[in-house]
Structures are given as structure tokens and as C-alpha cells.
Amino acid sequence: MANVIIRPDWQLPEREITAIGEYHNRRSFIKEMGLGVGLGSTILGPRLEAAAAPKLFPAKRNKDFNPRINHTDKRWVGGYNNFYEFSTNKEYVRFLVDKFKTDPWRVEVTGLCKKPFKFDAREMMKKIGIEERVYRFRCVEAWSMVVPWAGYQLSKLLEQAEPKNEAKYVKFYTALKPKEMPGLARLPQYPWPYTEGLRVDEAMHKLSFMATGAYGEPLPKQNGAPLRLIVPWKYGYKSIKSIVKIEFTRKQPNTLWNSLAPREYPFESNVDPAISHPRWSQASERMIGPNPVRVKTIKYNGYGQVAGLYK
Ligand SMILES: Nc1nc2c(c(=O)[nH]1)N[C@H]1C(S)=C(S)[C@@H](COP(=O)(O)O)O[C@H]1N2
Ligand SMILES: [Mo]
Numbered sequence: 001m002a003n004v005i006i007r008p009d010w011q012l013p014e015r016e017i018t019a020i021g022e023y024h025n026r027r028s029f030i031k032e033m034g035l036g037v038g039l040g041s042t043i044l045g046p047r048l049e050a051a052a053a054p055k056l057f058p059a060k061r062n063k064d065f066n067p068r069i070n071h072t073d074k075r076w077v078g079g080y081n082n083f084y085e086f087s088t089n090k091e092y093v094r095f096l097v098d099k100f101k102t103d104p105w106r107v108e109v110t111g112l113c114k115k116p117f118k119f120d121a122r123e124m125m126k127k128i129g130i131e132e133r134v135y136r137f138r139c140v141e142a143w144s145m146v147v148p149w150a151g152y153q154l155s156k157l158l159e160q161a162e163p164k165n166e167a168k169y170v171k172f173y174t175a176l177k178p179k180e181m182p183g184l185a186r187l188p189q190y191p192w193p194y195t196e197g198l199r200v201d202e203a204m205h206k207l208s209f210m211a212t213g214a215y216g217e218p219l220p221k222q223n224g225a226p227l228r229l230i231v232p233w234k235y236g237y238k239s240i241k242s243i244v245k246i247e248f249t250r251k252q253p254n255t256l257w258n259s260l261a262p263r264e265y266p267f268e269s270n271v272d273p274a275i276s277h278p279r280w281s282q283a284s285e286r287m288i289g290p291n292p293v294r295v296k297t298i299k300y301n302g303y304g305q306v307a308g309l310y311k
Contacts (some may be wrong), residue, residue, distance in 0.1 A: 106121075111163035172229060229241075
């Protein structure tokens with residue numbers, strides 16, 4: 001660390017003066033270097049910093065996706081996580097993500113499409129723009145939450161690839177970084193990387209969302225930074241985290257949970273209170289938080305507008 005040179009803000013090359021997230025990183029880096037708040041607020045100057053960083057977060061809320069229900073306590077959403085690459089213990093995940101590097105982050109869009117491409121996660125936020133959407137989220141384990149995500153509609157990303165007519169499915173892959181993901185070695189029998197899939201028409205539905213933030217800030221690593229799927233009418237495991245590859249396919253792709261236990265985790269996995277999981281009922285759910293409440297589960301998790309996809 002001794003030979004790290006900290007340049008003042010005005011010497012940074014243009015491409016480094018970017019999102020607010022990076023600004024935060026730089027600030028915390030300066031703090032870690034023991035230079036303290038003094039340097040951050042006087043030499044760098046708060047007004048200069050604000051002008052230099054195009055503001056991505058907080059994103060403006062999209063009024064069409066804004067149900068009038070209380071949002072789940074932010075600390076619960078960041079502290080009660082399913083992310084098996086780190087731990088199977090929901091309360092440990094957030095303490096195990098330190099080594100996980102999520103910026104820069106390359107993603108590949110490939111398979112049956114006319115224009116395959118690669119992109120940087122942060123650049124794509126700037127290209128498409130981000131908005132906030134409040135979604136209800138229902139895990140197959142019968143707990144649920146309400147989260148103000150930020151990000152962009154998945155279709156806006158996928159249509160850039162111009163999928164071919166024969167593409168019927170989209171497969172998503174999570175990063176596979178054994179040195180940064182301590183949970184992988186504890187589950188060597190699992191078919192890593194974590195994969196998930198949707199039909200192309202499901203992926204193109206306007207509810208399908210690529211989340212890059214939550215609660216007005218960049219997405220925490222334990223929630224799948226820098227970008228993760230949110231498919232709010234399906235059980236939570238379909239909402240794959242920390243995506244590095246997206247592939248258009250002709251046939252229904254294999255997915256991690258479906259190949260481990262097909263009877264428990266069918267490919268489609270729409271939320272349905274009438275269809276029990278083989279080991280428990282799906283009729284109700286516990287809304288997580290400091291004061292958990294049990295509520296009835298609704299078909300498609302309440303997103304009845306997707307029913308047309310399943311005629
Ligand atoms: N790569 C990856 N994605 C994943 C998981 C996982 O273990 N690994 N868990 C899934 C499950 S079961 C749920 S309920 C949600 C949890 O998301 P959250 O931690 O942001 O609440 O992520 C889903 N996406
Ligand atoms: Mo889940």
C-alpha cells in the first residue's frame with residue numbers, strides 16, 4: 001500500500017470520473033488510508049465532487065411500479081440472504097463478500113442472436129439509464145419482502161442483441177470465482193456456476209427487471225452486485241445474482257436448482273399458493289423484518305398481468 005499515489009480529484013482522467021458508487025468507493029478508500037474526512041471535504045471539495053459525478057443513484061421511482069405497501073427494513077434485505085456461493089447461512093453472507101470484486105464487471109450476451117456483445121455493468125447503467133421499481137419478492141422457502149430496486153427493464157438489454165426467431169429461452173450464469181466465493185468449496189457436489197433460465201417471452205415481459213441497486217444505492221454484494229435478475233412473479237431462486245453471461249437458446253436450459261431437484265424446483269416456478277412444495281405448503285408467507293407478519297400468498301405473487309403468458 002505504501003507506493004499508492006492518491007491523485008487529487010482534478011487530475012483524474014475523464015473515464016474515471018463516473019458514477020456516484022465509484023465516488024463512494026474512493027471516499028471510503030481515502031478513509032481507509034487514514035487520511036480522514038478532512039481531505040475528503042476540504043481539498044477535494046464537496047461541490048467539485050458533486051459536479052464531477054453524474055448522478056445515477058438514487059434513481060427516480062417509476063410510478064407504474066409502486067405498490068402502496070411498506071418496504072421491508074433495509075437491514076433485513078441486506079442481512080438475510082440466499083447466496084450459496086458464499087454461505088448457506090443467510091445471516092453470514094454479508095460478512096463473507098469482502099473479497100468479492102464487482103467493479104469492473106464484464107457481461108457477455110451470446111447464443112442465438114444477430115448481435116452478440118459484451119458490456120461493462122456500470123457503462124450499461126449509463127447507456128440505458130436506471131429507474132426505481134418497488135417489487136414484492138417471494139422466496140420458495142415461504143418468506144417474502146418488498147424492495148425498492150433500481151435498474152433497468154431486462155428487455156432493454158436483451159433487445160440490443162437482436163435475438164433470432166429460433167431463440168426460445170434465455171439462460172443466465174452467475175460468476176464462478178472460487179477465490180472470492182468461500183461457499184463454493186463447501187458444496188463441491190453442486191453443478192456450479194449457478195444458472196437460471198426464462199422463456200424469451202417471459203424475459204421480454206415488462207416486469208422482468210435487471211437490478212443494479214436497492215434503497216437508493218448501488219446493489220450490495222450480498223444481494224447480487226453489480227447486476228441481478230428480478231422476476232417478481234416467480235420464486236426467488238429464479239432471480240439469479242451477479243450475472244456474467246446471458247445466452248439465447250433453442251431448448252430449455254439446465255438450471256442449478258432444477259438439475260439438483262427437479263420435483264422441488266420446476267423450470268417455470270411461478271408463485272402459486274395452490275401448489276405445495278413437496279416439503280411444505282405455499283399457501284402463506286412470512287414477510288421478513290423486525291416485526292414479521294404472516295400473509296396469504298397470491299397467485300403470480302400478485303402480478304396477475306403475466307397470466308397471458310401461460311394460456
Ligand atoms: N447466484 C445466486 N443467485 C441466487 C441465489 C444463490 O444462491 N446464488 N439464491 C436465490 C434465492 S433462493 C433467493 S430467495 C434470492 C435471494 O435474494 P436476496 O439475498 O437479495 O434476498 O436470490 C436468488 N439468486
Ligand atoms: Mo429463495
